[in-house]
Amino acid sequence: MSLTPSNMLPLGTVAPDFKLLDPRDGQLKTLSELKGAQGTLIMFVCNHCPFVVHIESAMADLGREYADKAINFVAISANDVIAYPQDSPEKMAQKATELDYRFPYLYDESQETARAYQAACTPDFFLFDGELRCVYRGRFDGSTPGNGVAVTGSDIKAALNALESNQPIEQKQYPSMGCNIKWR
Structure with a gap:
């Protein structure tokens, strides 16, 4: 595990x-079919990263809270599944079912989408408005494994x-911190 911060995509990026x-x-x-009328939250996550595992229940809860609103959520895993088989599409489907994700959990096999978003770590969050312009990028909240701070989702909830x-x-937005995306 390599602790990696977000790249902080410039605000306003489409x-x-x-x-x-x-x-x-x-x-x-496609993004065009999944985007919300008022906004879209793109989350780069994976199954095995302890930083994602730390917040995954709260992330699923937040997804359920927003399931009937005009801001849609999309989770994406771009990790190399040869080196990290626990992040395979089959295991992604299992994880999404276990946690009752009310949002799609998509597989970026080519890693082109993660590169296009300048995603660097898991988790990495990008919130776009109804025109698909970036209005927030960064962390879920200030909690990380072992730091004693409760998982609240406060940063992402404030933006949403x-x-x-x-x-x-x-x-003033803070980078997410987590495991680096497992590039091929």
Whole structure:
């Protein structure tokens, strides 16, 4: 495990399009079909990273909280599954079912989507407005494995709530920290 911070994609960047496999139903999904009317949260995660495992229940809860709102969530795993078989599409589908993800958990086999988003670590969060312009990038909250800070999702919730209520999003944003994406 290599502790890696987010690259902090510039605010205002337009979300790169993608066409990725959803292991739960075997279908290819695109950003244009998954985006929310008011916004879209793109989350780069994986199954094995302790930083993701630390927040995955809260992330699933947040996804359920927003399931009927106009901000859609999309999780993506881009890890090399040869070196990290626990991140395989089959295990992704199992994880999504176990945690009752109400959002797609897509597989970026080519890693092109992760590179287009400048994703660096898992977890890495990118919130886009209804026009698909980046309004938040960074951490879920200040909790990491072993630091004693409760997992609340406070940073991402503040951004989501501001976007939902058409309020300005805090410009001081902190990078996410986690395991580096396992590049081929």
